[in-house]
Amino acid sequence: xxxxxxxxxxxxxxxxxxxxxxxxxxxxxxxxxxxxxxxxxxxxxxxxxxxxxxxxxxxxxxxxxxxxxxxxxxxxxxxxxxxxxxxxxxxxxxxxxxxxxxxxxxxxxxxxxxxxxxxxxxxxxxxxxxxxxxxxxxxxxxxxxxxxxxxxxxxxxxxxxxxxxxxxxxxxxxxxxxxxxxxxxxxxxxxxxxxxxxxxxxxxxxxxxxxxxxxxxxxxxxxxxxxxxxxxxxxxxxxxxxxxxxxxxxxxxxxxxxxxxxxxxxxxxxxxxxxxxxxxxxxxxxxxxxxxxxxxxxxxxxxxxxxxxxxxxxxxxxxxxxxxxxxxxxxxxxxxxxxxxxxxxxxxxxxxxxxxxxxxxxxxxxxxxxxxxxxx
Amino acid sequence: xxxxxxxxxxxxxxxxxxxxxxxxxxxxxxxxxxxxxxxxxxxxxxxxxxxxxxxxxxxxxxxxxxxxxxxxxxxxxxxxxxxxxxxxxxxxxxxxxxxxxxxxxxxxxxxxxxxxxxxxxxxxxxxxxxxxxxxxxxxxxxxxxxxxxxxxxxxxxxxxxxxxxxxxxxxxxxxxxxxxxxxxxxxxxxxxxxxxxxxxxxxxxxxxxxxxxxxxxxxxxxxxxxxxxxxxxxxxxxxxxxxxxxxxxxxxxxxxxxxxxxxxxxxxxxxxxxxxxxxxxxxxxxxxx
Numbered sequence: 001x002x003x004x005x006x007x008x009x010x011x012x013x014x015x016x017x018x019x020x021x022x023x024x025x026x027x028x029x030x031x032x033x034x035x036x037x038x039x040x041x042x043x044x045x046x047x048x049x050x051x052x053x054x055x056x057x058x059x060x061x062x063x064x065x066x067x068x069x070x071x072x073x074x075x076x077x078x079x080x081x082x083x084x085x086x087x088x089x090x091x092x093x094x095x096x097x098x099x100x101x102x103x104x105x106x107x108x109x110x111x112x113x114x115x116x117x118x119x120x121x122x123x124x125x126x127x128x129x130x131x132x133x134x135x136x137x138x139x140x141x142x143x144x145x146x147x148x149x150x151x152x153x154x155x156x157x158x159x160x161x162x163x164x165x166x167x168x169x170x171x172x173x174x175x176x177x178x179x180x181x182x183x184x185x186x187x188x189x190x191x192x193x194x195x196x197x198x199x200x201x202x203x204x205x206x207x208x209x210x211x212x213x214x215x216x217x218x219x220x221x222x223x224x225x226x227x228x229x230x231x232x233x234x235x236x237x238x239x240x241x242x243x244x245x246x247x248x249x250x251x252x253x254x255x256x257x258x259x260x261x262x263x264x265x266x267x268x269x270x271x272x273x274x275x276x277x278x279x280x281x282x283x284x285x286x287x288x289x290x291x292x293x294x295x296x297x298x299x300x301x302x303x304x305x306x307x308x309x310x311x312x313x314x315x316x317x318x319x320x321x322x323x324x325x326x327x328x329x330x331x332x333x334x335x336x337x338x339x340x341x342x343x344x345x346x347x348x349x350x351x352x353x354x355x356x357x358x359x360x361x362x363x364x365x366x367x368x369x370x371x372x373x374x375x376x
Numbered sequence: 377x378x379x380x381x382x383x384x385x386x387x388x389x390x391x392x393x394x395x396x397x398x399x400x401x402x403x404x405x406x407x408x409x410x411x412x413x414x415x416x417x418x419x420x421x422x423x424x425x426x427x428x429x430x431x432x433x434x435x436x437x438x439x440x441x442x443x444x445x446x447x448x449x450x451x452x453x454x455x456x457x458x459x460x461x462x463x464x465x466x467x468x469x470x471x472x473x474x475x476x477x478x479x480x481x482x483x484x485x486x487x488x489x490x491x492x493x494x495x496x497x498x499x500x501x502x503x504x505x506x507x508x509x510x511x512x513x514x515x516x517x518x519x520x521x522x523x524x525x526x527x528x529x530x531x532x533x534x535x536x537x538x539x540x541x542x543x544x545x546x547x548x549x550x551x552x553x554x555x556x557x558x559x560x561x562x563x564x565x566x567x568x569x570x571x572x573x574x575x576x577x578x579x580x581x582x583x584x585x586x587x588x589x590x591x592x593x594x595x596x597x598x599x600x601x602x603x604x605x606x607x608x609x610x611x612x613x614x615x616x617x618x619x620x621x622x623x624x625x626x627x628x629x630x631x632x633x634x635x636x637x638x639x640x641x642x643x644x645x646x647x648x649x650x651x652x653x654x655x656x657x658x659x660x661x662x663x664x665x
Contacts, residue, residue: 002618049618105478107558107588107625110485125630142482181479183558210624211477213452242619255556255622256530256585259611263635264652266614275615277622280513280531310515310535340539341515364536365654 001207002048006088007221008185008203015176017169020199022090025071031087032068035061038091043070045079046086048225050204053121055080060092083226090201098189098201099158099166100124103140103174105183112140112177114170116154120189146174165198166190180218181211230274230297237289239276246271247375249294249303249332251287253278253312261306264364270372273300280312287317288324295331302374303334304367314338314346322353330357333374337367378505378550379525379570379577380468380494381444385509388413388433388442388466390449390457392424397448400472400513401427404446407510412440433464444468446502446511454498455480458561462493469561470511471497478624481559488561495561499623501531501553514538514551522547524660525571527564528583529556529590529625533611533653537583540657546664549576556623558587564594572602579605579663581656582647584638586612587625591638599645605663608642608649609656610635 003011006024013019023034024046035041045057052058057079061067071087078084098121106113117135119127127134136157138150155166169190177185184206191201212219227235234241240255248265250272252258262272276294278286294303307317317338325334334357338346350358359374361367387404391397392414402425405411413436414424420431430436433445445461447454447470454473461469476498488495496503502512507521513531518539526541526548528534534553541548552567554560564582571577580602584591591610598606613635615621617628628634639649648663650656 105482105558108590108593110482110489110559112482141486142479143486178479181477183478208478208624209620210451210475211479214477240622242616242621244614244616252532254530254532254535255626256528256533256583256611257536259585259615259621259626260533260536260609260653262614263611267651272614275619275621308532308536308539310513310518310532340535341517363654365652 001209001212001222003205003207003221004046004048004086004224005044005203006046006086007224008205011176011180011205012200012203015172017172018199020090020093020201022088025087025089026085028068028072028075031071031089032064034089035064035067038089040092041067041089042092043067043074044088044090045074045084046088047079047082047084049080049082052079085226086224093191094194095191096194097159097192099162099192100188101166101170101173101190102184102186102188103177104186106139109139112142114138114140114146114150114154114174116157118157124188140174142178146171159192161196162192162198169198169200176205180215181208182206183208230293233296234276234293237293239290239293240279241293242275244272244274246273247299247301248371249273249297249300250306251276251278251290251294251303252306253280253308257306257308261304261364261368264368265304265372268368268372270375273297283316284320284323287320288327291324291330292328295328300332302332302371304371305334305336306364306367307338309338309340309343309346313341314343315349318346318349321350322355325355325357333357333359335359335361335367335371335374337361337364378508379574380552381503381505381509381511381550383408383508384410385444385468386410386412386440386442387444387446387511388415388436388440390415390433390445390447390461392416392427392429393419393422394448398424400448404510407516409509409511413442433460433466437464437466442466444470444511446470446472448472451475455484458484458495459487462488462491467493469493469495470502471495472500472502472512474499476557478558481557485559485561496552497555497560499557500555500560501534503550503552505550506548512553514553518542519551520547522549523576523578523664524548525574525577525580526551526583527567527571527580528553529585529623530583530611534583536653537581537609537656540653541660544657544661546657546660549574556585556625558625563590565597568594568597568602572604577604579607579660581660582606582608584608584610585623585626586615586621586635587627587633589632592641595641595645595647598647606647607656607659607663608647609653610638610649
């Protein structure tokens with residue numbers, strides 16, 4: 001779960017990190033009022049995405065009126081297709097220099113990695129690709145934690161008078177990561193102000209979804225994320241769902257099989273409308289909920305149900321689909337492909353039912369072809 | 377000879393009295409797995425269909441000589457369960473549990489670093505040596521004893537490919553689901569090395585997916601160390617960046633972890649990559665003939 005910048009900064013403050021005076025606004029009027037108190041500000045769109053600086057998501061405003069206008073435009077226009085419900089206003093400060101600092105999970109090394117660079121404010125992936133020597137790194141064993149020697153090495157490339165401040169900040173950033181089960185805490189840019197203070201200008205924090213059970217306060221942050229209606233419905237029903245751009249609705253069991261199904265649909269010349277994994281042992285309830293979600297998406301022109309029965313038996317899946325169709329009206333063709341344990345019996349059950357919307361398919365490839373044709 | 381799991385490997389089941397634990401334990405035993413003990417704290421002295429239950433893994437190991445453990449305990453207790461099995465000296469630890477916080481697994485992985493234990497998972501279906509033993513939730517009915525070693529980050533997708541192999545009459549030596557989490561105990565490279573050394577294994581199928589760089593490492597390893605043919609599959613060509621696709625580890629971060637990059641890494645070292653599960657089975661058939 002990617003936190004919004006203002007949420008990340010709230011977290012920073014809870015860990016004693018000093019920030020520039022700021023305010024969150026949910027309307028143009030609130031933004032105008034906040035700018036009246038803060039003085040000249042940067043108005044920053046709050047979305048779960050990067051590239052705000054280049055994309056017009058950060059606007060400098062000298063007066064409250066300018067701030068209000070900038071905020072109104074952000075609320076009205078959204079940002080790169082995303083809904084905007086909050087903007088962050090931050091007092092303008094005199095910046096001497098922009099640096100970079102991050103701690104993140106290193107999957108390959110199974111450790112954390114802390115990174116710093118004197119070239120802040122720009123795309124760090126680009127720096128890493130073109131001038132890797134401009135980034136200092138240290139692998140952190142989570143059993144040991146961030147040690148003073150790590151910190152000395154990491155801030156050693158910064159201007160001398162910024163090192164103490166940056167070092168103290170790095171220790172706090174690591175604490176934010178570990179105590180909140182984050183997988184990424186990134187500060188880009190990290191500003192050295194004209195008065196010598198070292199302060200984060202941005203805050204990018206990703207929290208491990210699997211650990212949210214031990215952070216109920218952070219779990220609540222998710223309610224601030226604007227969700228597309230189908231996505232919101234899927235979340236309510238506890239389904240693993242991701243909205244995509246195509247017209248073929250997908251239901252499958254197992255993340256890998258569903259990803260594979262999306263790929264096969266594309267190979268057949270179509271595009272999937274979603275990722276939806278019903279998981280293991282899906283009965284009629286989950287099937288019905290899944291069909292309901294998929295069919296509520298106006299983009300969906302056909303549905304592809306791809307189930308491989310392992311321990312889940314094909315006959316039970318078939319009954320689940322039929323039961324689901326008694327509860328949910330099928331408005332588009334539903335191509336069903338069943339394979340694995342008791343698949344033949346499942347296919348027979350579907351054939352006997354003679355449901356007009358169900359189109360049986362023998363293989364995954366045939367199913368993809370039929371679903372793509374039906375969506376055309 | 378298969379890898380990691382043989383017919384006589386003595387197994388202790390952690391979380392044996394839970395619904396999932398009990399169901400799969402009995403399935404595994406029916407398949408032929410040598411299940412010798414179960415563990416549920418506070419339930420020592422009970423039994424599950426004749427399998428004695430102990431309070432701790434250490435007690436179970438002492439009483440029965442169990443040398444492999446399988447864990448079905450809920451996510452918030454699972455990291456502790458893995459460490460308990462390691463502490464009791466168990467050689468092979470299989471963790472089926474999904475949803476373990478990555479920080480817990482980072483600690484576990486660093487604790488196990490340099491030690492002899494083999495951890496499979498978490499968030500995995502376990503492993504099966506067809507005709508010998510089944511340790512986990514893989515449906516034994518769709519497997520067949522033979523010469524293909526299969527290693528995968530996915531569950532159901534693996535069953536799909538196993539089934540396609542079996543239907544073509546191609547059997548498997550051992551099928552290992554290594555798990556879909558960002559941090560797992562055993563990666564592709566460890567398993568590839570075991571298949572290369574295993575006399576029963578003639579060819580290998582590797583099933584990867586988006587996220588991380590384990591496939592790229594596997595490709596390097598194959599180029600340098602593998603003499604047996606390897607066929608690969610990568611799921612998630614159409615996955616959008618930044619979205620978690622079901623598995624916690626299946627996410628493209630920035631520009632790293634794309635299916636395209638992984639498939640290219642394999643092809644660059646001469647590994648054939650199937651475009652779909654059926655083509656994978658066809659490529660294996662061709663490689664073996």
